[in-house]
Amino acid sequence: MAGKDEASTVSMIKVVYFDALSASDYLDISAGGKAQVTSTDVSERAADVAAKADARATAKFGWLPFFGASAETGVSAGASASEQSLLSKTLSNTILTDYLLQSAADDLVVTLRGLSVAALKDSMAYMKMYTPYMIIAKTEESGLDLARIDEALEKAKGYYELVATDRQDARRRMVLRFNIAAFRNNYGLADLGRMTLVYHGVRVGQTSETQLEIAAEMSGGTESPRLTANEVVSGTAPTDAELLDVYDVILAGVESTASEANHAS
Numbered sequence: 561m562a563g564k565d566e567a568s569t570v571s572m573i574k575v576v577y578f579d580a581l582s583a584s585d586y587l588d589i590s591a592g593g594k595a596q597v598t599s600t601d602v603s604e605r606a607a608d609v610a611a612k613a614d615a616r617a618t619a620k621f622g623w624l625p626f627f628g629a630s631a632e633t634g635v636s637a638g639a640s641a642s643e644q645s646l647l648s649k650t651l652s653n654t655i656l657t658d659y660l661l662q663s664a665a666d667d668l669v670v671t672l673r674g675l676s677v678a679a680l681k682d683s684m685a686y687m688k689m690y691t692p693y694m695i696i697a698k699t700e701e702s703g704l705d706l707a708r709i710d711e712a713l714e715k716a717k718g719y720y721e722l723v724a725t726d727r728q729d730a731r732r733r734m735v736l737r738f739n740i741a742a743f744r745n746n747y748g749l750a751d752l753g754r755m756t757l758v759y760h761g762v763r764v765g766q767t768s769e770t771q772l773e774i775a776a777e778m779s780g781g782t783e784s785p786r787l788t789a790n791e792v793v794s795g796t797a798p799t800d801a802e803l804l805d806v807y808d809v810i811l812a813g814v815e816s817t818a819s820e821a822n823h824a825s
Contacts, residue, residue, distance in 0.1 A: 572660070574814035576757060579742040580652045582810050583659040586669075586762075590662050659811070663760060670807065672759040675724040677736060677752050682773045685720040688740070689750045720749060721772050721806070724759075735767055735806045758815045761807030768803055 663669040679686035719737050726732035736759060738749065770776060 571816055572758075572811075572813045573816045575656070575744055575811070576747045576751070576755065576814070577738065577743050577809065577812035578652070578656055579739045579808075579810050580655050581742075582739070582808065583655050586810070587655065587658055587662060590666070656811075663810075668762065669810070670761050670763065672724070672734075672736075672761060672807070674727050675736075675757075675759065676727055677722040677724045679720075679722055679749065679753075680769055680772050682775070683721065684717055684774055684777055685722055685749060685772075687774065688717075688720055689748075717777075719808075721767075722749070722752065723769065723772075723804070733804055735772070735804050736761060737764070737806060737808050738812075739809075752812070755814070757812045759807070759809050760811040761809045763805055764808050765806045766803040767806050 679689060718741065719739055721735050721737045724734050724736050738752075740749070743749075
């Protein structure tokens with residue numbers, strides 16, 4: 561885990577996940593209250609881009625006999641949609657930039673590196689990785705509408721937990737929790753295990769691996785740990801009581817250090 565003194569030597573070159581709403585709340589709290597931030601300038605720039613696109617389309621196709629009011633309306637509608645998309649993305653990136661500047665000096669936002677992440681086999685996160693593919697599964701034999709399981713998970717659970725293990729010290733483990741709606745560039749939970757990422761997180765509590773299993777989630781966290789045959793014979797208590805720190809992830813991405821950039825050049 562790197563300290564805050566390394567912030568000047570690293571840069572984020574690829575954003576995989578960014579919880580803009582959590583970051584916005586963090587910035588508001590850091591400012592001592594609800595910051596009065598206006599998006600007027602951003603909105604005007606986006607509107608200007610849309611207007612120019614509309615004008616170019618009119619100039620290019622205006623001579624066509626069928627390019628009348630309905631066609632111009634369609635161009636305007638498309639420009640409006642582009643404006644909204646650009647505005648949303650620009651605002652998100654503005655929050656991202658402000659967040660990076662503010663969190664660089666805040667020890668409460670922990671920077672986590674050198675981790676490998678995976679979903680616990682019997683967890684909701686593990687199921688969520690595969691439910692999108694169930695739309696092609698046959699449902700006659702099971703009697704279940706497998707295609708709608710993914711939809712049910714979307715409504716039932718917004719955050720999903722992955723177990724993170726330090727690549728240098730397997731004994732150092734923790735739980736990273738992700739907002740399923742905060743992934744960017746079409747990434748998802750399944751992609752995280754195949755990438756070398758840096759994570760920004762806030763410690764929010766502790767849990768055990770047992771509490772991440774589907775049975776425990778469905779029972780409201782009251783599911784008792786399962787006993788093995790050896791434990792029954794020996795009379796020993798379950799050993800899966802180790803509590804792992806839980807971090808809500810605000811940002812995940814690929815970063816480049818100054819030394820790497822110099823070597824590449």
